[in-house]
């Protein structure tokens with residue numbers, strides 16, 4: 125990040141124009157300052173001064189500062205690559221979807237606000253300074269880029285050490301982030317660690333190089349798990365085998381790798397100060413990997429000078445974000461077209477052999493290795509879990525308990541087991557609460573989400589006083605129905621403290637509609653609809669079309685007998701989100717409640733079609749058909765639903781109920 129000036133700006137501001145769905149933006153300079161004319165929050169053209177540049181290569185974004193302290197990131201960015209590679213042009217970060225002025229992703233909106241969503245990782249000594257009462261920012265930073273203290277913490281003791289205060293340990297540096305792997309010895313200096321914790325350097329890098337949520341103002345001397353909640357390997361962010369899908373940076377991938385389990389760190393490959401690599405080409409990997417074994421045709425079966433003989437071509441396939449920014453998968457996995465063939469996950473071979481299909485690559489690998497199953501067991505387990513294939517539950521739980529697996533993989537297996545409620549699942553949750561890795565304990569809380577409230581609250585109580593804040597916060601989410609007054613006296617202070625901490629962490633992100641909505645859910649569960657409504661009003665002020673807030677507010681209206689208000693809101697939601705099954709389902713239920721069962725059917729059918737993984741939507745659709753007189757069609761929908769969700773008791777019971785009552789006509 126830098127102040128926009130002649131040194132920092134890389135885009136063409138020489139009256140360049142850019143056309144996006146009929147709106148023409150113009151980039152120009154005046155008296156040495158940089159300006160853009162583009163659509164404002166009302167969809168009209170307006171001139172804005174550019175305050176800051178953001179990023180250097182392969183793209184640069186621009187921030188506009190508003191009088192309330194908001195810094196907003198323009199959706200039009202400059203492609204800094206050379207013209208021969210297609211660069212030196214303006215482009216939109218959402219080229220295919222028309223982001224209009226009232227779209228949640230418009231550059232003037234909450235989701236492109238740099239104070240809350242960008243600057244913490246791109247600056248040093250960041251203080252967001254959000255003032256909720258005035259809905260404005262007093263944001264500060266020590267340096268507008270990643271400086272020494274972003275990795276090393278406050279440097280004053282290091283300065284004293286440098287001036288001769290030799291009694292200071294670690295050169296006076298606050299964080300211990302040196303690499304622990306010493307490849308030169310030729311032997312592994314440390315035993316592999318099954319439950320390798322994040323530790324040292326990775327905790328510092330992951331603060332910015334991970335998909336994560338800040339739980340408060342980060343303190344670099346504290347543990348990562350006190351400062352942040354690491355994003356789990358959930359569907360949408362990662363493929364089921366753990367490959368990167370959405371923009372997730374590096375740490376969540378690296379934690380999956382055997383390298384991490386063997387104490388390798390980022391700085392074994394990256395020079396943290398210059399930004400370069402420790403060696404170029406395959407030499408980087410041959411620092412540690414036996415050249416005789418790996419730098420050979422026997423291993424990579426391509427000519428030595430072929431692009432297909434580069435270690436990273438097979439072991440770090442890239443994926444492109446923000447239009448032009450290729451990022452390498454840091455899970456250092458074995459390329460596995462056999463898994464891609466059955467699971468549809470990307471594979472490194474056909475990424476390069478674009479004229480071949482995955483079956484070809486899988487056949488090559490089957491012939492070479494004689495192996496016909498995916499290399500990594502979790503890939504198929506997670507894919508099956510996400511299809512709600514109940515047969516997978518025992519293996520999924522066994523994986524979650526397997527101490528030889530990387531904790532981040534065990535954690536996602538545990539979290540996905542929430543779909544298969546059983547006594548065994550509860551036992552594994554209970555066991556996992558004692559795991560040493562906070563990722564597993566936090567996943568145990570998430571895994572309990574489908575249990576009956578009473579069971580869940582009983583089970584998760586040990587987490588009230590967990591040593592890691594990320595775990596306590598994950599538990600708090602599942603415990604919001606607990607009442608302080610309902611607990612035995614000695615346990616009350618712990619719960620009060622937990623809820624205070626939960627609210628504080630939501631307050632830290634009070635400028636995010638997601639947090640305001642979580643706060644509303646907390647208040648609603650605690651029996652305070654007034655407070656819930658005001659939190660939702662705040663969420664919708666930040667992002668007027670934020671769907672979860674709209675749906676929750678409609679639900680609050682319902683609870684207060686105001687279905688008229690709920691209906692208006694849900695009509696809006698359905699119009700704004702044509703692809704949302706949730707919005708249609710909620711509106712369909714409202715129709716049923718208000719006596720319009722026949723009209724509800726189309727909405728409930730659409731909801732179930734848009735959210736095919738949701739057994740409840742299928743159930744409600746079938747029931748509405750039967751109740752509105754279409755018994756045969758309704759039973760057919762329920763039968764089809766039972767085939768898709770053979771373990772759903774509610775669907776089975778509804779079918780049995782209808783079958784045992786004779787048709788009324």
Ligand code: HEC
Nearest residue numbers: 178179180181182183185197241242245332333334373451
């Ligand atoms: C979690 C920390 C984090 C957040 C939040 C974040 N970034 Fe980044 N950003 C990074 C890191 C780290 C990289 C380097 C690439 C990587 O790690 O894969 C990066 C790279 C970039 C780049 C590529 C150009 C370059 O010089 O590398 C741009 C542009 C960028 N970010 C813009 C943004 C914008 C705009 C936002 C907010 C909408 C944002 N970032 C939010 C951490 C973050």
Ligand code: HEC
Nearest residue numbers: 270271272273274275276294295301302303325391396397
């Ligand atoms: C991106 C993170 C990062 C930034 C920014 C950074 N460092 Fe470092 N620094 C490291 C890492 C990692 C190491 C350990 C190097 C290794 O493993 O070989 C290190 C090592 C050091 C050491 C050696 C410590 C020792 O025990 O020998 C000093 C001194 C140092 N850094 C000072 C600085 C100064 C001064 C700046 C700013 C100009 C700076 N660093 C910026 C990550 C960073």
Ligand code: HEC
Nearest residue numbers: 179180245246247270274275328329332390391394396399
């Ligand atoms: C304060 C947040 C922050 C921390 C902490 C941090 N990084 Fe980064 N890092 C970034 C951002 C942002 C970028 C994108 C480059 C840019 O535009 O400034 C980046 C870029 C990089 C790059 C790519 C450089 C390039 O030229 O492409 C590497 C490698 C990297 N960081 C490694 C590390 C390592 C290793 C650590 C831990 C020792 C670390 N970073 C700690 C924010 C951070």
Ligand code: HEC
Nearest residue numbers: 305382383386388392408409411412435436439456457458
């Ligand atoms: C600092 C040492 C070091 C460097 C550098 C290094 N590795 Fe590794 N790598 C290891 C260790 C240690 C293991 C684990 C070996 C084991 O479990 O027996 C490993 C394992 C692997 C695996 C096995 C993964 C699996 O899931 O079975 C692959 C693939 C791999 N490395 C690729 C690479 C590539 C590609 C590079 C270069 C970009 C590289 N390594 C650089 C130390 C290193």
Ligand code: HEC
Nearest residue numbers: 406409410413418419423424432433434435438458459493
């Ligand atoms: C053309 C693709 C390709 C290239 C290039 C490639 N590898 Fe591999 N690598 C593989 C495959 C496939 C396997 C799995 C082999 C098997 O299962 O028998 C593998 C396995 C590995 C393993 C794990 C070995 C084990 O026994 O667990 C390491 C480590 C590794 N490669 C390192 C490297 C290094 C270092 C380079 C570069 C010098 C490299 N690879 C280049 C495809 C490649």
Ligand code: HEC
Nearest residue numbers: 329333374375378388389390392393394436450451452454
């Ligand atoms: C075994 C070596 C190795 C390790 C360990 C490693 N990286 Fe990388 N990293 C690479 C290579 C190789 C690239 C690709 C560089 C290139 O092509 O210019 C890369 C690229 C990157 C980039 C640029 C964006 C991209 O994906 O191309 C960032 C940022 C980065 N690494 C951060 C990290 C962080 C943070 C860690 C620790 C969590 C880490 N790396 C661990 C080898 C490694």
Ligand code: HEC
Nearest residue numbers: 426427430431432437438459472473474476477485488489
């Ligand atoms: C970065 C690009 C790249 C990647 C990744 C790559 N290859 Fe190749 N591959 C090549 C090139 C270039 C050739 C031709 C030159 C040669 O033989 O080295 C080739 C040749 C081949 C050939 C022999 C010629 C043919 O087309 O029948 C086979 C078989 C093959 N690759 C299989 C694979 C498999 C399997 C993988 C994944 C494990 C893979 N390749 C990954 C680039 C790549």
